[in-house]
Amino acid sequence: MTFSMADKAHQAQIASRQLARLTSSEKNSILNRIAALILHHEDAILAANQLDISAAQQANLASAMVDRLRLDRSALEKIAQAVNEIAGQSDPVGSISKIERRPSGIEVGKMRIPLGVIAMIYESRPNVTIDAAALCLKAGNAVILRGGKEAINSNLALAKCIEQALQEHKINPDAVVVVPDPDRAIMNELMTLNQYVDLIIPRGGEGLIRFVSENSRVPVIQHFKGVCHLYVDDAADINKALNILDNGKAQRVSACNALETMLVHKDIAAEFLPKAAALLKQRQVKVHACEQSLGYFEGATAATDEDWHAEYLALEIAIKIVDDFDAAIAHIDLYSSGHTEVIVSQDYSRAQQFIRSINSAVVMANASSRFSDGGELGLGAEIGISTSKLHAYGPMGVESLTTEKFVVLGDGEVRA
Amino acid sequence: MTFSMADKAHQAQIASRQLARLTSSEKNSILNRIAALILHHEDAILAANQLDISAAQQANLASAMVDRLRLDRSALEKIAQAVNEIAGQSDPVGSISKIERRPSGIEVGKMRIPLGVIAMIYESRPNVTIDAAALCLKAGNAVILRGGKEAINSNLALAKCIEQALQEHKINPDAVVVVPDPDRAIMNELMTLNQYVDLIIPRGGEGLIRFVSENSRVPVIQHFKGVCHLYVDDAADINKALNILDNGKAQRVSACNALETMLVHKDIAAEFLPKAAALLKQRQVKVHACEQSLGYFEGATAATDEDWHAEYLALEIAIKIVDDFDAAIAHIDLYSSGHTEVIVSQDYSRAQQFIRSINSAVVMANASSRFSDGGELGLGAEIGISTSKLHAYGPMGVESLTTEKFVVLGDGEVRA
Structure with missing residues (x-):
């Protein structure tokens, strides 16, 4: 069966509804399990990483690039620890800051909810796969991860840990989609799927970020540079x-x-x-x-x-x-x-x-x-830094992956 | 001198810095003056409106369309009253919700600030010209108003009231730009100017909104339909x-x-x-x-x-x-x-x-x-209703025209 980006994005949207309705402890339990599985599957992950390293060396990639790809036990421990820390952060979803009574009698508040489906487009570091998935899951979002082709074996091995944790918690596996084919055409298609995807966050060089923000129909949070x-x-x-x-x-x-x-x-x-x-x-x-x-x-x-x-x-x-x-x-x-x-x-x-x-x-x-x-600044883990003012401005934590809906509690009121 | 959209958008960005630094009472004084000038210039505005009505009738526009264009004394009074009400609302700019001390010793808070430059793209109702300008000014933003060609004379006459009020308060007149030529090419150019414009809000039929959101490089807040x-x-x-x-x-x-x-x-x-x-x-x-x-x-x-x-x-x-x-x-x-x-x-x-x-x-x-x-819902006047989740979701008031920056107060701290 060939991979269809549109189909997968649609499935991710369906899965996002289940995620949005999970309690904080259910989400934290999934995250802690992902962290444990990363250490448990160390051998398989490092073997997959070795494939990426060898391919990069054969392709004569710069040694700094190869270093960015490289995982070892200590790197996996850090990745797992970061996931546990994200689990330990407070959950913004479901909070209502205040409820006010309006002259009509209705009570009005705003409740924080997940954005829905978030797509990450990034380059070679495999730790982004886990970081981004953990932050998105914490905020109750489905996530589509499109990493660089250099790290594809590492990313797929890490994704298996997520998949297993989701399965064990009876979560729709499309909640976390790792794009198996880092083809440019698939990335281009992803950027058109605004009926399914709520936000794209590109992470990498200025060229990548500019390309995504100039071509995407899905809203993009961009961070060009820091002068x-x-x-x-x-x-x-x-x-x-x-x-x-x-x-x-x-x-x-x-x-x-x-x-x-x-x-x-x-x-x-x-x-x-x-x-x-x-x-x-x-x-x-x-x-x-x-x-x-x-x-x-x-x-x-x-x-x-x-x-x-x-x-x-x-x-x-x-x-x-x-x-x-x-x-x-x-x-x-x-x-x-x-x-x-x-x-x-x-x-x-x-x-x-x-x-x-x-x-x-x-x-x-x-x-x-x-x-x-x-x-x-006190946000916990960071999913990116926005230098555009819409939605989020500056370092973005879990709360930046949520929005607010209005909640109205009435007792039969109608509008005059 | 021909009108250059890029140039005007750049000038609006420069003007936006002055607006962002105004106090609430300065902004309210400008708004109250705009309201007064709308009533003061009633004759000129209604004469300009008559040009639009005649042109619409000659072009055999549907009578519902012509009605949407029509202004009279009572309509102008309502428009002026709405501006005074916006002046009376609380000003979100400059508010800091809380400041927290971090382990490093620095104090961190978030301060609400204007978005910068907002472009409104709308159809025939001339009252949008004043409503949108008033809401944007209240939040400290410069605004670019591109209304429909049917209302161009009315819009320009209303714009003169804004211009006069800005001038009397020594505000850079590019703070409110009314596009004098409602040509499609100018609208298309406006949608590419993401170096100057922070947000586009289209108001009108689904066709207009879809066109803008599919073609704009500037972030768009969209409201397609309410089912x-x-x-x-x-x-x-x-x-x-x-x-x-x-x-x-x-x-x-x-x-x-x-x-x-x-x-x-x-x-x-x-x-x-x-x-x-x-x-x-x-x-x-x-x-x-x-x-x-x-x-x-x-x-x-x-x-x-x-x-x-x-x-x-x-x-x-x-x-x-x-x-x-x-x-x-x-x-x-x-x-x-x-x-x-x-x-x-x-x-x-x-x-x-x-x-x-x-x-x-x-x-x-x-x-x-x-x-x-x-x-x-208690937001005061509404600039639109967002059905996309990014930045704002649901009815948007003045606060939706702002964002938050981080404020850090230190005493010489450096990072360990």
Whole structure:
């Protein structure tokens, strides 16, 4: 029997109704069982993973790519632990924040419910298969997982653990669909199935995300890039600014919450920039500096407009001296990717104005941009980071995989 | 100078930043001034409206269409009053629901902010121009209004009131863009401008909504149709059921929250259906009945699968006898448009199970589907009704035109 994406998506929609009606303890029991089965089936999973690794090596994939694919006992333990942690989080489904009585006599509330069917389109990391399935199941959603072809054997082996856990709990197995054929045509078809699929979350490179968001008829939550700004105000505590610069730029350069641009108030530049230069030199960070700040940095290159747009994801940073607070806001308004922006200032009004004025997904005063992460912000596990404002903005946890319906309780009322 | 949609959308995005930073009283003052100017410029608006009416009559438009276009003093008073009511509603922007301290020491909250730039694509009613602009401004958004060509003179005359109010308050006039040329090509271009526009809300016939949602790269909130179900349980209070049927089907047949299908438990059919038949006969409602119920209704036709999908928007109803509660749920799962569903039952568990199980945008126990409306549910004025689950589900008020950003307050914390 050939695989039909439309058919499977329809079946997933039917299965989603059963999931939406499960209690929290039923869902948690499934999740805990998935975690146990991942460890129980270690040998089969690692053997399947070995097939992917060998194929990747034969195809001469870059070693970083091969590393991303690789699973071992310790990786499986981490994956299983993450699933148990998701089981331990609170369940948003079914909660009603408040019920109000209306003049007509009816009582009106909003109840949180699952979105329905969520499709994940992702690249090579096999752990996404389990992470995404666990988060979607926790929120009562069916999920369609379309991973990269490099990880297909690993993904199918992991999917067997999910399938077994669902079966043991008498859940319709179409609640979690792992697309067995990572063909482009199937992905393209998936993006047209808006009658069955409620949301697509692409995870991977900018090319993949752009392709999905430009071609999908199903709503897409997108995260293009993080061009995070640090603004060092003239009222900044210089030690805080240095720590936040160091942590933001050098701790993990490949993260989307790493710093890419630093704006410095002109009145603090002479005191702050030499210290910043020493720090960046020690951390081997290449500097792209504006004309006024160029002299502070040995070996720096002159920043161009491209640098203000750049997400380096490397030990590089763009630095600009600004005349005042408003100039910093104007620069961020122009170049922000909507991800995370930070002010360092001891001035109360300035910090408050920054927090209010900048409408990026995460706005911070006196804290490292590296905190812009689901776990650090208190959401638990993260299914993605949205830089578009609709539905969810910023790091997305389980609650972002739900919506709210209106509940009306009457006693025979009709409309006048 | 020719009109450039891309350019104007970009200018609207720039203007949106100023709007996002206004206080509630500044926004309310603009709204109250718009209301006053609509009455002040009555003559000019009615003269412009007369141009549209004459053109429509010359083009032999149906008289219902011409009526939808027509403005008079009383219509303008209602429009102005609606704007003042929107000004009087509470402002969601800037509110933070709670701030929590994280283990790292940072404090994390979520602050409500405007979406940015909202585009409305609508058909002939000129009051939408003011309603939509007022709701978008209240939430701090810039708005692009693309109305139908039949109402273009009326829309431009109303837009002048908005322009004057913005100017008097020193607001960038691109905060409200009325597209002067309702050409299809301009609408098509608008739908590609996802770098500037955050949300498109189409209002009008199903054809328009489908066209926009299938072709837009900007996120769309769609409301296709309302196939609202009434389920009369065997534990129903028959008088409540009759009142809710009467109100739901006959009060306003053209509304999307009118009833289209009634499901009746087989054990109450013999008692309830003769009374329902008398009521529907009195109201001149045409009945499409299932095989088992056909005998109860004089002049009824046999229901086909098409009837279970139908949004009649007329004095017609589809009626089906179901074996039990589960069969009612299964029918709704299959045919629901995700709008509004009602159970009439005095059985506590049955009502609760219905409320939990049905994930339409509005789910009711013992109340008329006609309450499924922004005003009745307590949202104030309504900008649309979403039957897709992302971002907003059901009637949308001012809060649906906002999103939330994360706010992080630190004192120099960095990530470990």
